[in-house]
Amino acid sequence: MKTIKLLLVDDERAFLDTMTKRLEKRQIGVWAVYSGTDALDELEKNKGIEVVILDVKMPGMDGMETLVEIKKRFPLLEVVMLTGHATVETAIDGMKLGAFDYLMKPCDIDLLLSKVTAAASKKRKQEEKIVEARIKEITGRQI
Amino acid sequence: MAGSQIEQKPFYQILKRKITILILVVSFFPMILTTGIIFYRFNRTYTDKIAAHISELVQKHTQNIDTFLLEKLGNVRYLARHIENAQVPPDFLHRQLGLLKTEYKDVFTDLGLVDQNGIQFAYEGPFRLENADYSGAPWFINAREKPFYISDVFAGLRGHPHFIIAVKIRSKGSECLLRATINFTAFNSLVENIHIGKTGMAFIINSQGQLQTQTDLRIDPSIMASMASREGYKHHKTMFARKQDPSGKNYLYVTSMFENIDWLMVYRQDVKDAFHDLWKTQVLALGLFAIGCIAILSVAFTLPRNIVTLILQADKKSEVMNKQVVESGKLATIGELAAGIAHEINNPVAIMVEEAGWIEDLLEDEDLKESKNWDEFKRALRQINTQGRRCKEITHKLLSFARKTDSTVNDVQVNDAIIEIVSLTAQMAKYNNVTIETDLNQGIPYIRISPSELQQVILNLINNAIDAMEKTGGTIKIETKVSKLEKNNVVISIQDDGPGIPKNNLTRIFDPFFTTKAVGKGTGLGLSICYGIIQKMGGKIDVHSQVEKGSRFRIWIPFQTAEIEPTHVHEINKRGENI
Numbered sequence: 137m138k139t140i141k142l143l144l145v146d147d148e149r150a151f152l153d154t155m156t157k158r159l160e161k162r163q164i165g166v167w168a169v170y171s172g173t174d175a176l177d178e179l180e181k182n183k184g185i186e187v188v189i190l191d192v193k194m195p196g197m198d199g200m201e202t203l204v205e206i207k208k209r210f211p212l213l214e215v216v217m218l219t220g221h222a223t224v225e226t227a228i229d230g231m232k233l234g235a236f237d238y239l240m241k242p243c244d245i246d247l248l249l250s251k252v253t254a255a256a257s258k259k260r261k262q263e264e265k266i267v268e269a270r271i272k273e274i275t276g277r278q279i
Numbered sequence: 280m281a282g283s284q285i286e287q288k289p290f291y292q293i294l295k296r297k298i299t300i301l302i303l304v305v306s307f308f309p310m311i312l313t314t315g316i317i318f319y320r321f322n323r324t325y326t327d328k329i330a331a332h333i334s335e336l337v338q339k340h341t342q343n344i345d346t347f348l349l350e351k352l353g354n355v356r357y358l359a360r361h362i363e364n365a366q367v368p369p370d371f372l373h374r375q376l377g378l379l380k381t382e383y384k385d386v387f388t389d390l391g392l393v394d395q396n397g398i399q400f401a402y403e404g405p406f407r408l409e410n411a412d413y414s415g416a417p418w419f420i421n422a423r424e425k426p427f428y429i430s431d432v433f434a435g436l437r438g439h440p441h442f443i444i445a446v447k448i449r450s451k452g453s454e455c456l457l458r459a460t461i462n463f464t465a466f467n468s469l470v471e472n473i474h475i476g477k478t479g480m481a482f483i484i485n486s487q488g489q490l491q492t493q494t495d496l497r498i499d500p501s502i503m504a505s506m507a508s509r510e511g512y513k514h515h516k517t518m519f520a521r522k523q524d525p526s527g528k529n530y531l532y533v534t535s536m537f538e539n540i541d542w543l544m545v546y547r548q549d550v551k552d553a554f555h556d557l558w559k560t561q562v563l564a565l566g567l568f569a570i571g572c573i574a575i576l577s578v579a580f581t582l583p584r585n586i587v588t589l590i591l592q593a594d595k596k597s598e599v600m601n602k603q604v605v606e607s608g609k610l611a612t613i614g615e616l617a618a619g620i621a622h623e624i625n626n627p628v629a630i631m632v633e634e635a636g637w638i639e640d641l642l643e644d645e646d647l648k649e650s651k652n653w654d655e656f657k658r659a660l661r662q663i664n665t666q667g668r669r670c671k672e673i674t675h676k677l678l679s680f681a682r683k684t685d686s687t688v689n690d691v692q693v694n695d696a697i698i699e700i701v702s703l704t705a706q707m708a709k710y711n712n713v714t715i716e717t718d719l720n721q722g723i724p725y726i727r728i729s730p731s732e733l734q735q736v737i738l739n740l741i742n743n744a745i746d747a748m749e750k751t752g753g754t755i756k757i758e759t760k761v762s763k764l765e766k767n768n769v770v771i772s773i774q775d776d777g778p779g780i781p782k783n784n785l786t787r788i789f790d791p792f793f794t795t796k797a798v799g800k801g802t803g804l805g806l807s808i809c810y811g812i813i814q815k816m817g818g819k820i821d822v823h824s825q826v827e828k829g830s831r832f833r834i835w836i837p838f839q840t841a842e843i844e845p846t847h848v849h850e851i852n853k854r855g856e857n858i
Contacts, residue, residue: 148626151633154636155633193622220626220674242628242671
């Protein structure tokens with residue numbers, strides 16, 4: 137399994153730290169930040185990140201705002217929303233805004249993993265398509 | 280509850296009594312006062328009026344008779360003056376009687392001259408009374424001592440009631456009397472004509488209480504005698520007296536004295552007759568008073584009862600309403616609480632589950648597989664996971680309590696919604712040996728509600744029924760119809776023949792967190808969520824249950840007639856009939 141580069145965004149540090157450890161144990165490159173603005177900064181710095189797991193309910197810049205901003209700046213990034221029950225509707229709204237999927241806390245690690253993998257593979261496929269298109273364009277130009 | 284009702288009963292009774300007493304006092308006091316004063320005043324005025332009337336009448340007649348007597352006496356005295364100092368012509372009496380008769384008709388019966396010794400030496404009249412001896416007659420004895428005299432009525436020598444006017448004549452040193460007999464019938468008619476009412480009549484008595492007129496009276500002689508006494512009499516005044524007959528009848532006696540003779544005019548009337556009009560008025564007044572009393576009494580006793588009943592009903596209604604307000608307040612509080620709990624509990628639970636997962640991960644790496652507690656570690660971690668999920672479910676339900684799942688309203692056909700839910704639950708029902716029967720009446724109008732909320736409510740109730748009959752199996756009957764009692768309401772009734780709900784629990788089943796299910800199986804929120812939803816729809820839900828017989832939940836949901844055109848309803852009805 138290829139290593140996926142993942143950005144975890146949640147204000148709940150204890151949750152985030154444990155989640156990071158568990159995911160790293162499963163061969164996933166995890167970057168963890170505690171707020172929406174930090175997430176955007178991290179994404180600017182680290183272009184290798186493929187998937188973002190984003191908590192909906194955060195102080196300051198909340199999940200939805202962060203999502204909109206991410207999609208604006210990095211349209212190819214896949215985002216999985218993470219919510220408590222109270223915000224299922226928000227998660228659904230998020231999917232309408234371009235999020236890949238949503239997960240409810242507390243979440244099963246395997247389910248999380250499968251969603252992350254699916255999101256990553258989707259992103260990779262899209263990137264491949266772009267690359268192919270470019271190649272076609274270039275090759276076509278050469279002809 | 281029971282305590283408050285026991286406390287309230289005397290309160291209502293006191294209220295009733297207070298109102299009754301107030302009505303009685305306020306109505307009776309003025310009525311008695313007014314009626315009493317009017318009654319008394321009227322009585323006095325009317326009595327005075329009647330007395331004055333009778334008195335005047337009696338006086339008038341007394342004067343009439345006085346005048347009559349005075350006139351007749353005058354006549355006789357005039358004749359006597361002719362005889363004085365002059366020789367009497369042989370036909371003098373004859374001529375004078377003739378003149379008097381032409382003047383006064385039959386008032387004078389005869390004329391006569393009586394000498395000192397009582398011998399009538401000259402007579403003119405229809406009887407043969409020449410030389411009659413009056414020396415022993417009472418009138419002669421009385422008349423001798425006075426210048427003139429009017430006798431009492433008596434039969435005398437002729438055996439016929441009459442009375443005499445005698446005037447003394449002095450001539451040539453000797454005295455003689457001119458005597459005139461007055462026709463009793465003529466005199467009697469003067470008195471006889473006095474009649475008032477049915478029993479009012481007049482008569483004349485002399486100083487001994489003997490009747491001087493021909494009246495059929497049968498009056499007790501003692502009464503006559505008592506009236507004859509002259510004590511306290513004044514001229515031109517009448518005396519009033521009330522006396523009882525031996526027969527027991529009360530009579531009013533009005534007496535008046537004559538000026539020229541020692542007689543009394545007596546007027547007698549039955550008291551009842553005299554005051555007949557007064558009596559009638561009194562009876563009428565008393566009758567009205569009695570009717571008034573009855574009216575007041577009936578009002579005083581029925582009105583407070585009705586008022587208190589109304590108050591009681593209003594109190595009961597407000598009590599129910601208070602309960603409902605408390606209930607919905609409870610629900611609102613629970614809702615807010617639930618949202619808070621969901622947010623606050625969920626994150627820690629998530630962290631705990633996550634940490635447990637991390638330990639699980641670590642256990643895989645460590646050399647602990649040989650440890651004798653390896654299986655226990657694994658089990659404990661799994662348990663933490665399971666319980667975490669349970670927490671998640673509870674918070675999830677709590678949140679559905681606080682949030683409107685999907686409250687977008689739509690026109691919903693209740694029957695269709697029920698059919699859909701029944702098909703959803705059919706599998707589970709079959710599994711539990713439960714059959715679901717439906718009796719869905721056609722012609723139920725569309726209702727503007729949230730379809731998912733309605734589903735939630737009905738699904739909850741069906742699930743509860745299935746759970747209740749889990750062991751025994753049974754039948755669930757679902758019925759829909761337009762309510763007959765509550766206008767513009769659809770009734771959905773869900774009835775099972777399961778074990779029923781014990782009375783103790785019946786009042787609490789809509790309370791949040793009340794459950795009889797095993798720990799972990801029920802949250803105790805299902806029915807209170809239903810309650811909240813139905814309340815929000817403006818409807819109501821109730822439950823009847825008998826242990827061992829089953830339970831019936833009924834839901835009323837109002838529909839707006841204004842929104843459904845009559846033709847539309849009609850169409851639906853028609854469709855229903857065609858089916």
